[in-house]
Amino acid sequence: MFSRRVPSDLAPNRIAGARAAAAPRFDLTVSNPTACGIPYPDGLLDALADRAGLAYRPHPRGLESARRAAAAEYRRLGVEVDPERVVLTASTSEAYAFLFKLLAEPGDAVLVPSPSYPLFEHLARVEGVEAIPYQLHPELGWRPDLGAIAAASDRVRAVVVVHPNNPTGSFVHPDDAAALERLAAARGWAVIADEVFLDYPLDGGPGGGVSFAAGAEALTFTLGGLSKSAGLPQLKLAWIVASGPGEAVARALDRLEFIADTFLSVGTPVQLALPALLREAAPVRAAILARVRANLAGLRRAAAAVPEVSVLPAGGGWSAVLRVPDVVGEEELTLELLERDGVAVQPGYFFDFPAAGVLVVSLLPEPAALAEGARRLFARVRAHITR
Ligand SMILES: Cc1ncc(COP(=O)(O)O)c(C=O)c1O
CATH class of the missing domain: 3.40.640.10 (Type I PLP-dependent aspartate aminotransferase-like (Major domain))
Incomplete structure (x- = not known):
């Protein structure tokens, strides 16, 4: 009855299912700038009330x-x-x-x-x-x-x-x-x-x-x-x-x-x-840029103490790519982080990275949330290596 433009299997994947079961405390996948404490100037939306919009x-x-x-x-x-x-x-x-x-x-x-x-x-x-x-x-x-x-x-x-x-x-x-x-x-x-x-x-x-x-x-x-x-x-x-x-x-x-x-x-x-x-919105853009830059610098400082993890060069954007040892597989690691550490990240295979052992984290979260999420992530990676 339905066209093949829409996939026949619309069931959520395992990671989406785990997220739905328990909202992560440290969401390092957030891509919505309105949901991570970026300041928006008062009156920014005033122009939406222009009466000319009635026509x-x-x-x-x-x-x-x-x-x-x-x-x-x-x-x-x-x-x-x-x-x-x-x-x-x-x-x-x-x-x-x-x-x-x-x-x-x-x-x-x-x-x-x-x-x-x-x-x-x-x-x-x-x-x-x-x-x-x-x-x-x-x-x-x-x-x-x-x-x-x-x-x-x-x-x-x-x-x-x-x-x-x-x-x-x-x-x-x-x-x-x-x-x-x-x-x-x-x-x-x-x-x-x-x-x-x-x-x-x-x-x-x-x-x-x-x-x-x-x-x-x-x-x-x-x-x-x-x-x-x-x-x-x-x-x-x-x-x-x-x-x-x-x-x-x-x-x-x-x-x-x-x-x-x-x-x-x-x-x-x-x-x-x-x-x-x-x-x-110029100050919003400036605040987002300052946030993502500070978070990238913070992530790099934290990762410098964890030789098993590297933060790849990031030309621009709102994300950082982490290379991690491929011990349990990206999906298992992502699920463990969600279920045991309350940390949400995206596995590299979501984006079709050519090799396994990649996690993607957003640079938008509040810096304290990113820092704690990253600390838990690095601890989980180390636990697998020293096991
Ligand atoms: C590369 C890229 N293009 C486009 C978009 C979506 O933009 P829009 O909200 O205008 O559809 C995104 C959202 O994350 C994106 O990553």
Whole structure:
């Protein structure tokens, strides 16, 4: 009766089941900035009460004032974006859905990085599209094998880059960005660049602070949004910036407008409020950046006393990747941490890391919670080794 776009087995996995049974005291998986003590300025949401929001005069690409505000965000990155090249969506997830509808026939494919954000598989599948992983190699600082990408199937319509990648934190190296653009232009693919974490440099590295929105060679769609840039996921507003060869961009925008017009999913109040929200949220972004940097430094200091554990370099983002000895397996270790230590972490296999012995922790939690969670995690790892 139901389509294969939705998996037939929707039962929670063992880790989700264990979490549901007992809420962890030290949640090192939190990705919601509104749930971890980040200060939000008084009056931040006042602009949502603008009475102009009582009228409904939708524009499929988004209200011009909002598109202008989103475009102006790229000035921080040194890129001039024409607001006419911006399309608003309710989330980055919706942006992916629109782009997959725009670019791919059912049965076509998109290339997605691996390890990376696990939602790609579902986002593609519900659009009737296959997400084909391309490997990022840890020994190359998470750079891809461009030769393998070049050999991709003719069903591929787009290559997704996550810049910086979640959870490896790696930026797309400028040489790889240029090569991918050339390849995409030659193969007739679009580039989809997810830059939701670009505002959060940690260790930095080549490519940090460089936006794909400046791209000119291939048809490129750069994604950003309030959920990460302003720490406001609940407001549901994101954007797509189209760049590249003029005629392809114009044709893509006309078609994106058609898709957006069938949904008109972004609420009027949040669009009207966008200029004020982006202005007023600067301290939220600064507080999140200070939090993730301090937590990464704290985690590194704590891990320095535990030779069995290493914290991998993290170019940018909200996560840290820990390498741990693969003694009992990632799933068992994650379950033990949940059930015996009250600590929630994510096992590397959730993100398709190429080798076992990886745990991913969020850098968003309150510093005391992260420190205690990490202490318990390190103690559990040591207990296994000395057993
Ligand atoms: C790489 C990446 N892209 C997009 C998103 C989701 O953003 P949104 O809330 O705009 O859908 C996330 C959320 O964690 C993410 O990690």
